[in-house]
Amino acid sequence: MSSLIQKGGKRPFLIAGPCSAETEEQVMETVRQLHASCSIDVLRAGIWKPRTRPDSFEGVGEEGLKWLVDAGKMIGVPTTTEIANAKHAELALKAGVDILWIGARTTVNPFAIQEIADALVGTKIPVMVKNPVNPDLELWIGAFERLEKAGITDLTAIHRGFSVYKHPKYRNVPSWELPISLRERLPHIPLICDPSHISGKRALLLEVSQKAMDLNFDGLMIESHINPDEAWSDAAQQLTPANLRILLDQLVLRSREVSDTALLGLEELREKIGILDDRLFEILTARMRLSEEVGAFKQGHNITILQEDHWRKMISSRLEKSGEYGLAERFVRLMMDALHQESIRHQTRVMNPNVHLPPNGKAD
Ligand code: PEP
Ligand code: MN
Secondary structure (H helix, E strand, C coil), rough: CCCCCCCCCCCEEEECCCCCCHHHHHHHHHHHHHHCCCCCCCCCCCCCCCCCCCCCCCCCCCHHHHHHHHHHHHHHCCEEEECCCHHHHHHHHCCCEEEEEECCCHHHHHHHHHHHHHCCCCCCCEEEEECCCCHHHHHHHHHHHHHCCCCHHHHHHHEECCCCCCCCCCCCCCCCCCHHHHHHHCCCCCCCCCCCHHHHHHHHHHHHHHHHHCCCCEEEEEEEECHHCCCCCCCHHCCHHHHHHHHHHHHHCCCCCHHHHHHHHHHHHHHHHHHHHHHHHHHHHHHHHHHHHHHHHHHHCCCCCCCCHHHHHHHHHHHCCCHHCCCCCEEEEHHHHHHHHHHHHHHHHHHHCCCCCCCCCCCC
């Protein structure tokens, strides 16, 4: 469990600061303004920047560590920076950075994580681990395990979304089910959301931050810069410290605890939902019995299970009605695909009852 971020403590626990340290003045002025307008808990700044393309600004390197550490001391808050290898770890520790974070492009690589874990043995430094760029929960968990085995137990998770090709809304899609599953698997690890890298643009920051609060995240990491449009990295997603204050003021923080009266009302509604869910599953069972009848019929007439034209028509007629149902098109598509898969499984059982491989994988 993180020593800094107490689960269920002050919310949102706030980590803020520029995407990158650019100059000493930019770091100091950003921090002065942040301190004046928001109460931040940890100061962030990237010193080594993992950039997608060469010839972009790749961070100021070692000299920026002192700016970060001095700025943190000036306002009395701990500091954090991204490390991607053992050398970064060594330099950041030597400079007195209080917390390290591992970026999304590093979490993806078990060799790099192991190298960092080995470099941190014996230090007890708090470490925050961003999710890997790809939506692989096991890889994220694996990073925590490698660090824990190296004796680094002061751990925090940061959800920064997952890379996809040209998403219309997000820079990195949130896929909230992954951090929710992480929380289920590693309940002792506090969970922070990084709305900046999920959003990629200022306009989305409030919506993503609010969602994180509604999903019980313990805190937020938000990039802030004195002059965001002129930032040397991630210009479109950074906020001035004053605008960060405005964002924080608009966040609605709802209680995680349910009072006895609220619980009564909730239970009544949940009971109604339970009854509907029971009916839903009864209907699904009946639906699959019909699929088995269809399977027997197809077998009798020697026709294939998959009838593409029919399937296309079924999908499009349901998708057309998604508005009428009040359901997202994506959900209707997922439901139809799941129904179809299960229906094929039932039909297969009826039509090919003896087609299976023996457990040792060899044909009989
Ligand atoms: C960052 O925080 O500036 C950063 C590079 O993050 P990520 O690893 O999420 O891309
Ligand atoms: Mn950034």
